[in-house]
Amino acid sequence: MSRQPIILAAKDCCAFLEQEGHADAIQYFLTTQSKNNIFHFNVSKEKRIDESPIISFNYQDGKWYAGRYVGEAYFNYKGQEYQITITPRFGNTQLFHMLEEVFNVRFSESNQRISKQKDIQFIIKKIIAFLWLNMLSKANKHGLPRSNKKFTYKGSKIRGRLNVRASILPMYTENNVVSNYWEKTPNEPILKILKQAYSILKYEYGLAHIKTSRAATNALEQLFSSNVSTGYLTENEYCKIVYKNIYKSFKPVVDLSWDIIRRKNFGNNNSEDTNGVSFFLDMAEIWELYLKSIIKKKIAPHGWILRNDVIQTYSNKDFKRKLIPDIVFQKENNVLVWDAKYKRMEYAYYDYDRADFFQIHTYINHYDKNFNVIAGGLLYPLSKEYSREVAYRNYSESIFGEGQDDTQFFIDGIELIHIDKESVKKQEELFLDRVHLRISKDSIAHV
Template sequence: MSKSPIIIKAKDCFPFENQEGNGEAIQYFISNQQKLNLFHIGDLHKDDDLEIAYFNTKDAKWYAGRLVGEAHFIFKDVEYKIIIKPRFGNLQLFRMLEEVFNIKLTKSKSSIKKQDDYQYLIKQLIAFLWLNLLSKANKHGIPKHNVTKYYKGAIVRGRLDVRKSIIPLKVEEKIVSRYTEKVVDSNISKILLKAYKILKADYKLSSIKVSLGAKNAIEQLLASSTRETYLTELDFKKVKYNDIYKSFKPVVDLSWDIIKKKNFSNDDDKSSDSFSFFIDMAEVWEIYLRTILKRHFSKSGWKLKKDKIWTYQNKDFKRLLIPDIVLERDNNLMVWDAKYKRMEFDYYDYDRADFFQIHTYINYYHQSKNVIAGGLLYPLSKEFNTDRQFKNKSETLFSQKTTKTKYLIDGIDYTDLNEEKVKREELNFLSRLTELQTY
């Protein structure tokens, strides 16, 4: 076995470096997709089309997919480390998360940018996400539910239970009453507490500044005196949320991901050195876009819709349509799909399936609403300019004059990235979409 691992690096959606002679190791990495520790920041979980890496026949190279993170494993008695970084840098990833959670990172941006230990960075990111999801959820305290309890004594507590009081009244001169008491949901508290202990021991949670909301929730968990037991998938699936505690679902889901952390190795190799930590950049990109679009367009009366549309109900070919972003004002809609793919305005960047998917969504809504605009939104890898945008925008759907729906490919210019430019390009992007309201 080699003394130091062979390192294979890539930026997401770009070819791997040092892939010559390491194709088999990359294939092994792909074939063990189910063993990846994939941590979600929301409830999108679009794993159905997840592609961690693929072979591009056009240039005969292995390309990374949309996941970022690190996997360390043994293959044919050789150590490998695969590192996939955000193609626009760590600062942009953390900026998107700041927008999603509406919070400023306590860590200095310079230290994030210079961080070489990517496993450490991903672990810190997971711990940061967990704390902020917990703080965001803790509006009404740790989830509780009502439990019926009985009291036997000389006074009534709650409501008298006549049937249960007959014998005690004769024998002990006591009555039985029934009352309800709110108790901490044991499954939720066990899952959260277990995740907290793992994060504290293995993810350096203590090095992150904890908000008052998260601190209060942790204190409640520790005070709940929940007996630590072995947690199963059934315990997780049995978790129910009433309306007041629905905000806890994201942090409970992330906690379960942390608890069930898998070993990235073959069945014969149970080495503790075989690990993987990944997050889905497509998920981050979509939630980020939803956040900034909702915040921006709500000022002018638009509302963000969350639609799951079953088409052809009761038919063998029924299908579920889930548009990424739908904005509604009165009878007017804007329909967008967030695509975290390479967009350099080359011919092959315009995916045929994506094209048909967004047109399906737009045509569905056209049946009952006025769709004023729609299209695909990307992180742009080539500098934005107005001449190119003219070629990526149609004033009517299909360039036919049958509708007034504008169709376009747009996004945020992430070339030559720095903090000042990111803010400027976000505003430019939002301004371009705002202009579409003139109908």
């Protein structure tokens, strides 16, 4: 077996640089990969069904292309070790920027510089550990989750409420009475998940080397001072967790913790592969969460409210399906409907996917039955310069361009040609200004 692995590298949604002679190895990798190796931050199980392959073959140019995921994997094929490496096509700076926006955290410049020298797997694990720590500290504003637990007390005094039925016999035989009382105790399922996740993050994600804030340190001290068993929690117990209103802020960090626990073993399905590391982030998921966050900040002050809809269709039929639009905002009876697409967009004819157009028009038609749909469309990370000419070619004043309604339809996004932070922020602001002008003045003349 060769000591040095053959590296097959690509940027997400782009062709692999060196693939000649390795087609069989790539095909083997695809057949042994599990979608459980894809890490999710906060997307419903229904949407995960639509996951695309990590790598796919393009019959137009006869090349293998990376999908929308970034990460690394090692595998053995016919005695040769291979390393699949997929990095963000817009660079780590944009990845950090999106994560900062989504999770309301700030990665220090020193962390970003160090990360550039490390492999993508190291970066991903470090990011997850950092985000987990920040999410825990922010969720802990009212202390760790507690729940009321019923206890029974038997003695000569009453503690809480007297249990008359249970006291009849002890009162005559022991001169005691039975009473019931309630106490607030740590929520065992939640704290058990958090403890298990911390242990994994500490030893496998480098959490111990991350500088913690005072709030994070306080949350960890509370976590490990609580008297909770360390037994394994089942999937069914996790799904049954109920959050009181005061502790709802813990749900994101608990969901992230459960994903960390489930993915403790990152090996692929090849039993011969002792180095089988396979761990990927879904950039499409991060892109969607990022767009939701920045658009909400821009238009929420003007009365728009973000909706999270799961629409059940044909509920009593064998072909029942759920419609889950990515981004929906409502203001009174007006609605905005967008789908976030983390695909290549250079304004070439083949960049406009037919299935994506059918999907977004289905969403718009559904809302149009009960609401006034102001605008809808597809939002991409743009790989070419956005101009007024591009805006005109990618905008329609009505659905299907027939002029029979006033629902605007457009293709737009954020230009990410330049990867420095200042340029990214500028292009983000230009995109938000275009969106706001369209939905408020209903005219491309203002774009």
